[in-house]
Amino acid sequence: xxGVTQTPKHLITATGQRVTLRCSPRSGDLSVxxxxxxxxxxxxxLIQYYNGEERAKGNILERFSAxxxxxxxxxxxxxxxxxGDSALYFCASSVAGGRVQETQYFGPGTRLLVL
Amino acid sequence: xxxxTQPISMDSYEGQEVNITCSxxxxxxxxxxxxxxxxxxxxxxFIIQGYKTKVTNEVASLFIxxxxxxxxxxxxxxxxxxxxxxxxxxxxxxxxxxxxxFGQGTELxxxx
Numbered sequence: 001x002x003g004v005t006q007t008p009k010h011l012i013t014a015t016g017q018r019v020t021l022r023c024s025p026r027s028g029d030l031s032v033x034x035x036x037x038x039x040x041x042x043x044x045x046l047i048q049y050y051n052g053e054e055r056a057k058g059n060i061l062e063r064f065s066a067x068x069x070x071x072x073x074x075x076x077x078x079x080x081x082x083x084g085d086s087a088l089y090f091c092a093s094s095v096a097g098g099r100v101q102e103t104q105y106f107g108p109g110t111r112l113l114v115l
Numbered sequence: 116x117x118x119x120t121q122p123i124s125m126d127s128y129e130g131q132e133v134n135i136t137c138s139x140x141x142x143x144x145x146x147x148x149x150x151x152x153x154x155x156x157x158x159x160x161f162i163i164q165g166y167k168t169k170v171t172n173e174v175a176s177l178f179i180x181x182x183x184x185x186x187x188x189x190x191x192x193x194x195x196x197x198x199x200x201x202x203x204x205x206x207x208x209x210x211x212x213x214x215x216x217f218g219q220g221t222e223l224x225x226x227x
Contacts, residue, residue: 042217042220043220045217048215057214090158100146101147103161103164104161106160108157108158
């Protein structure tokens with residue numbers, strides 16, 4: 001158990017809908033990262049937040065957005081969903097948010113299926 | 116263009132040493148190279164991290180040459196429980212996207 005929690009575990013929805021994925025980092029960690037894992041694209045970095053502020057951006061679509069709240073939990077919002085958004089979404093956390101990599105602790109993931 | 120490349124799969128037998136190499140041209144000069152292990156239906160788990168030369172911990176070694184264009188994860192004496200997918204994670208400079216890029220993963224299969 002990494003100490004990172006993600007809810008829900010599974011999510012089934014329809015095209016065009018909007019969903020919110022939630023992540024609680026390990027106690028004391030200030031950075032949260034979001035990743036998408038699909039069979040054809042592998043593990044893709046989406047975005048990183050550090051202490052409430054956006055720190056780095058990866059391949060995140062404009063239909064997706066994220067935020068980190070004062071209690072440090074984070075939410076990833078996916079809107080206008082398409083079939084291709086079906087994937088595993090992982091959240092990870094690390095102690096700080098420096099310019100260099102830190103050890104990231106990954107949650108169990110949310111499996112999203114868009115029908 | 117920033118790209119992180121690994122072999123797609125490798126086979127080994129119990130007790131052998133396994134070396135998995137990741138190629139990563141033009142990585143950020145001040146960033147680390149990190150390796151993760153992933154089992155089915157689980158999130159990746161940290162194995163080892165290094166900047167240059169050699170790093171060793173209780174489960175693996177990481178070799179990084181001076182030019183830092185590649186790195187090699189070494190797993191000594193693998194067992195069946197080491198069957199998993201192994202990923203390298205590298206950071207790239209801001210003028211190349213400034214982001215974290217995982218390799219496509221190496222599926223290691225350990226046989227008895």
